[in-house]
Amino acid sequence: MKFLHTSDWQVGRTFGFAGDVAQGALQAQRVEVIHRLGLLARSHGVHHVLVAGDIYEHETPARLTLHQPLERMREFSDIRWHLIPGNHDAHTPDGLWSRLLRNGSLPENVIFHGKPGAVLIDEAENAWLLPAVLQRRHVLTDLSAYMDQETTPPDALRIGLAHGSVTGFGSGGEEEHNQLAPDRAEKAGLSYLALGDWHGFNEINARTFYSGTPETDRFDIGGGGGGEALLVTIAGSRATPQVERCRTGHHVWKKLGEVTLTSHEDIYALEARVRSIAPEHTGSVLAWAEVSGLLSMEDMALYDNLIVHSLAGAVTCLRLSGEPQLAADLDDLDYFGEAGAVRNAAGVLLSKVSGGGEEGAVAADALQRLFLFYKDLGGAGT
Template sequence: MRFIHTADWQIGKPFKQFGDRESVLRQARLVAIENIGRLAAKEGAAHVLVAGDVYDTEAPTPRTLLEPLERMRRFSDVQWHMLPGNHDPHRPKGVWDRVLESGAPANVHLHLKPEPVDFGPGAMLLPAPLTRKTEGADLTEWMDRAETPPGAIRIGVAHGSVVGFGSGGEATNPIDPRRPALARLEYLALGDWHRTIQIGPSVWYSGTPEPDRAGGQEAGQALVVEIPGPGAPANVTSHKVGSYRWLTIEEQLSDAGELEDLETRLRGLPDLSSTILRLWLKGTLQLSGRAELDRRLLGIGAAMFYLDVDDTGLAIRPSAADLELIDFGGVLRHAADRLKAVAEDAAVGPVEKRRAEDALVQLFVMAVGTGA
C-alpha cells in the first residue's frame, strides 16, 4: 500500500514578527494542504496520514477551524486521517468536538481513540491520540497488545518525542523508538519534530509541510510511504510541498572588502523572493564598512521575502579616516570622539556599547552619506 505521511500543519499559527506579511505565511499553510492533496493524486496514494498538530491552538476561530477541512474536501478521492497532537489535544468540547459538530467532510477521518481502525485493504491503523498537551507515559504502548486481522499491515501513528526515552527523569509525550519491533509495526508515523528525519528502519518524522522558524527545517516536506506487504520494509521518499524556505546563515566579517562577496552569495540563493533568511553577523567593521553593509543589506532585503539580521556580534571600530570624514573638529567630531570612547570602554555594558556604535553609524551616514 502507498500513503502520504505528514504532520505539524499548525493551521492558524501567528507570525506577528512579519507585520503585514503575516497573512501570506498563514495562507501558505493552507496552500501546503492542497500541495499534499496533489502529491497524493500524483503518487496514487489513497490515504494521507496527519500525525498530530493539525491546528496551532485548541481554540481556533470558526474560520480557521474550517479552512483545512475545506481544502481536504476538494480532494474527494483522498482519505485524510487526523490525529490530535500537543497543540490540539482531544478534550471534551474541544477543537475535535467542534470539527465533528461542523460536519466534517466524509473523506476526513478523526482518530480520537487508541483503537485499531481500517486503513485501506489489508492494512490497520493504530493511533495514539493525545488528550492533553503533555503526557509522562508512552501512549504508543497499547499497540503492543492491539489485535489486528492475520496478515494485516500494521501502521502506528503518534505525536511526541523519542529523545531520552528510558533515560529517567521527567519526560513529556515520550515514544519508544523500539515500538515497531515491540508492536509488529511495518511503519510508525510520527509528528512533533519540525524536521524530516528517520529514527529507525520503520520510524520517521515527516517534518512540517511549511516551515515556521529559523534554524528549523529549510523547506516544507511530506513523505510518500510504500509498504509492499506484511513484514516488508517501508520505502520512504521525501517530497517538497512548502512554498517558503527558511534559512539561517552565519557570517564573520573583518573588512569592507568582504561585503561584495557576501552580497553576491546572498543574491545567488535560489528562490530569493520566497526566502526567509536569519543572518547572523559577527566580527568587526570600520564605520565606512558598516555603512556600506547597511546599504547592501537594504537591497538584499528588498529582493527576499524577509531578511532578519542579527548584528549583536558585529562590533564597530571607527578608524581615524572614518572620524575625519565625519568632521576634522567641531561639534560633530566631538560627538564622534565621545561615542567612540563609550564603544571602546571595557567598563561599559553591552547595551550602552551597542547604542554608542549605532549612534556612530547614524552620525557617519548623516555627515558622509550612504555612498561612502
C-alpha cells in the same frame, strides 16, 4: 498500498522574530502546503494521507484559522485525510475537535480518529489504521501500547499513527511527556508506524519514521531540516516499507552563524552568500546571521544600503543579530565638509567615540546615524 505520511502542520503558528509582512507570508504557506500535499498524493495515485498530529498550533484558533486547513483538504475529494490530535491540539472534551465534530464541520473526506482502536481504511488492501489519541497536552503513559494487543484480520497491513517522543530521542523537558516505545512497530506487528512531533525527518528503524513538518518553521531543527512529506509503499504486511522523502516546503531557512564584517568585500560576500541560498527564488529565503565587526563610515553606508535595505527586501526575512560597529577617525570628518555645524557635531561625537565605554558606544551609534542621514540628504562625500 501507498500512502502519504505528514505531521506538524501547526496552522496558525506565529513567529516572534518576523515582521508583519514576513509573518503573513509564513502563516500563508502553512496553509498552502496542504494543497501541495494533495497534489503530491494525487500525482502518485495515493488515496490516503496520514497526518500524525498538531494540525493546529493552538487549542483555540481563530475561526478563519480553524477552517482553512479543512477547506484545503476538501478540495481533494478523491483523497482520504486521516487526522489525529497532537500536543498542540489535543482532543479535550471542549476542545477544537469536539467543536468541529459537534458542528459537523469536517468534510466527508476528512476522518478524525478520536479514540484508539483498529480502523479499516482500505478494504481492497486489507489496511487497518491504529491511532494513538492524545486527550490532553501531556500524558505520562505510552498511548501506543494498546497496539500490541489490538487484533486485526490475518495478513492485514497494520499501520500505527502516533504523536510523541520516542524514548531517548530529542531533548528538553518535553521528552518526559508523550513518550513512545521505539520498538513499538516490532512489538505490535506493525507494517509501519507514522510519527509526529519532531519537526525534521527521522528514521527510527525500518518501520518507524518521523515525517517532519511539511513547511519548515525554524532555523535549527536537527538534521532532518523539515519541509518534506513521506511517500510510503508497502508490498505486503511483512514487507519492509519503501519510504521516499518528497519536498513540499516553500520557504528555505538558513542559519549563517557568525559573520564578521571589516570591509566592503565582506559586505558583498554576505550579500552573495544569502542570494545563493535559493538563487531561483530569493523571495523564499529566510536567513539569520550573527553580525559583528568594524566598518569605516563609507562601508557602513554600503552595509546599510546593500544589506539592511536591499537584501532584506529581496528575501522573506533577513534576521540580523548584532551589527557592525563604526570605526571612524579624523579623516572621516571630511565626509561632513570642511566646516559647519554638522562637521562640528561630528567632531564632538568622534571625540566621545575615542573615549570608549558606554558613552563612546552611544556616540558611535549617533555618528553612524548622522553620517547615513547626511549621505541621504546628498551631503559632502556622496
